[in-house]
Amino acid sequence: MNATFSNMTAAPEPEDYTGEDGLLYCGKCRKPKESYFPEGKTLFGRDRHPAECDCQRKIREERQAAEERRRHLDAVEELKRRGFPDQTMRGWTFENDNGQNPQTATARRYVEEWEREYAENLGCLFWGSVGTGKSYLAGCIANALMEKEIPVYMTNFAAILNDLAASFEGRNEYISRLCRYPLLIIDDFGMERGTEYGLEQVYNVIDSRYRSGKPLIVTTNLTLQELQHPKDTAHARIYDRLIEMCPPVRFTGGNFRKGKAQSKLERLKTLLAGGKENCL
Known part of the structure; x- marks a missing residue:
């Protein structure tokens, strides 16, 4: 009282x-x-x-x-x-982007239009040469969506296959967990070993994601020609399903990794020559 x-x-x-x-x-x-x-x-x-x-x-x-x-x-x-299995990916943000990648605007629009992309199950296939910023912009999308409290998982098939091999009995639950994320990002597709078991598991993951009705973003160094004309049936059913889910977006331009490495080399030369520029 x-x-x-x-x-x-x-x-x-x-x-x-x-x-x-x-x-x-x-x-x-x-x-x-x-x-x-x-x-x-x-x-x-x-x-x-x-x-x-x-x-x-x-x-x-x-x-x-x-x-x-x-x-x-x-x-x-x-x-x-x-x-993020690799915590350095936290730094892959639009705020840290140098603005030189021609596809930055495409990645930003994907975040801005996320509700529509999610509702219509629209993913992306980022393809292009090594070092053109595919993984970085995929990470930018992941970070931006997480800032909106939207769960995203970014991984690669090498890690997925290792996890599946380590827990064979929980394989279905593991794949189901991947499919529960509103957005799944698979980086460096095509770099994993193409064993019969590996290809079967790659197809299972992609097909399960397809049937979940949720979008998928994939980055790959494979060319569109290689994806559209696979060398065998096992690859054909994977690539066909992937292209059906993820409209291809080509990444062009110079190799940002080589450019960054060259910049570091020039700074080092300046430092060793007694210049005023500091090595970052």
């Missing part, structure tokens, strides 16, 4: 005052801290209940916003911990 009664009593501050209507007012914002029950009703013998003044409302909203920010940061941290 005492606790209930206390909750119905506005806590006065030294600067608060009683207005002409008999209610307690905030001495700072001049708004009431109490309100009368309607139609003369009472509760526990009282005719009024606490109300929020503007000061109290601001404090509450700021506290709730801070709590929401903490909750959001914790949620994103957990998504990235689970979604």
Whole structure:
């Protein structure tokens, strides 16, 4: 009874005052801290209940916003911990992008149109030469979606095949777990060993993802010609399913990895020659 009664009593501050209507007012914002029950009703013998003044409302909203920010940061941290097997991928963001990749705009649009992409099960097949930024932009998409609290898993078939071999009895559950992510990203497709067992498992994963009705993004160094004209039936059914799910997006331009390596070499030469430029 005492606790209930206390909750119905506005806590006065030294600067608060009683207005002409008999209610307690905030001495700072001049708004009431109490309100009368309607139609003369009472509760526990009282005719009024606490109300929020503007000061109290601001404090509450700021506290709730801070709590929401903490909750959001914790949620994103957990998504990235689970979604990236290699934690360096956390740095693959649009904010860190140098803007030189011609397909950056395509990757940004994918994030902007995510709800439609998800509803229509639209993925992408990023193909092109080594070092053209395919993996990086796929990681940018993953990071941007995780910042929106959308679960994404980015992996490769070498890791998937290792996991499947290590837990044969849980194979179906493992593949089902991959298919539960709203977006699955498979990096460096075609680099895994093409054994009969490996090809069968690759097909199982891609086909299961297809039947889940959820989008898939794949990066590959294979050419579109190689994907459209596979060397045998085992590869043909994998590539056919993949192209059906993921419209191809060609990555062109120079090799960013070689460019970065050359830049580092030039900085090192400058440093060793006694120049003023620091080695980053």
